[in-house]
Amino acid sequence: MSLYCGIAFRGKSFCCYRLLSTYVTKSRYLFELKEDDDTCRKAQQTGAFYLFHSLAPLLQPSGHQHLVPRLNLLELERLLGKFGQDAQRIEDSVLIGCSEQHEAWFALDLGLNSSSSTYASLPKSELETELKGSFVELRKALFQLNPVDSSLLFTAQSLLRWHDGHQFCSRSGQPTKKNMAGSKRVCSSNKIIYYPQMAPVVITLVSDGTRCLLARQHSFPKGLYSALAGFCDIGESVEDAVRREVAEEVGLELERLQYSASQHWPFPNSSLMIACHATVKPGQTEIQVNLRELEAAAWFSYAEVAAALKRKGTSIQQQNQSFPFLLPPKLAIAHQLIKEWVEKHACSSLPN
């Protein structure tokens, strides 16, 4: 889909007509849906709805994968009707994206009670029977979701959680009301606007040139090692946060820092993960683990990390290596950082 649009260059009075790309028209349409309640309400007529129950998405198992079912408006109205609720409840849904053909996608949680809505939580097992699926904890479904579905469900869960936790104004104590898209909430008494937020988190793969540093927290699944991560403090730049976190957690000083990529991560609350590669100062590689934050940290060789990357599954039970360990799932940006490091190392060790 594309459209022609007049664009004024640098305030000059002439217009230049050009074809807008599909991506641009989609972005503008999403902006419109967030800004205009009527447009958003209209988009629900032809939209698709992803269902959640107490923040767990509805999934249907299919072999080793999970499928993510969607309902259209009519199907959703019928479902609500069966459980004695009217279509008004659909106004609790939040906009999570749209297709290139401008089919809007929404998420609705049928297990959460909303202060602004009189609707009670619907019974989980009866819903599951009716919908021929299960509401699965998102963390548990991580390994069975494709990247597109997981990204959409991450957004949906984060937005639903944010609305659930921001039903009252922190200044007046009065209820807040969401707009149709769910891109903001407004206090009914003082008109303060609240927008969904993400906490910035830095995640760093530290290398000494030949090895990389991986660590585990007490809360990690057995055998799992990952890159160092930490929340940015107020007032810090990304560079400051990376240097501080590495010093705090493993007692090392960094020499070089390079940004790699970023990712939205919904667990346990919405974070913006900012991923970097870093190297330590030469000869300064002695780790001093901060046991209040980490259970263990160690240097791992290229061969060890490359072997761990090839390992499949989520359990180390069957492994018989001298130091078996697991790496984060493919969807996690930590996995991407580790993979990049292995690939770079493999290239640099090739004979000329």
Ligand SMILES: NC(=O)C1=CN([C@@H]2O[C@H](COP(=O)(O)OP(=O)(O)OC[C@H]3O[C@@H](n4cnc5c(N)ncnc54)[C@H](O)[C@@H]3O)[C@@H](O)[C@H]2O)C=CC1
């Ligand atoms: N997607 C990925 O690849 C990965 C994501 N992560 C995520 O990164 C996040 C941060 O990593 P940690 O090592 O736990 O952080 P951390 O090293 O900053 O330690 C967590 C502690 O920081 C404090 N803290 C400061 N600001 C906070 C905030 N806004 N929210 C919660 N706690 C705050 C709390 O005392 C908390 O116990 C985790 O939530 C984790 O889920 C971690 C590793 C990999």
Ligand SMILES: [Mg+2]
């Ligand atoms: Mg940490």
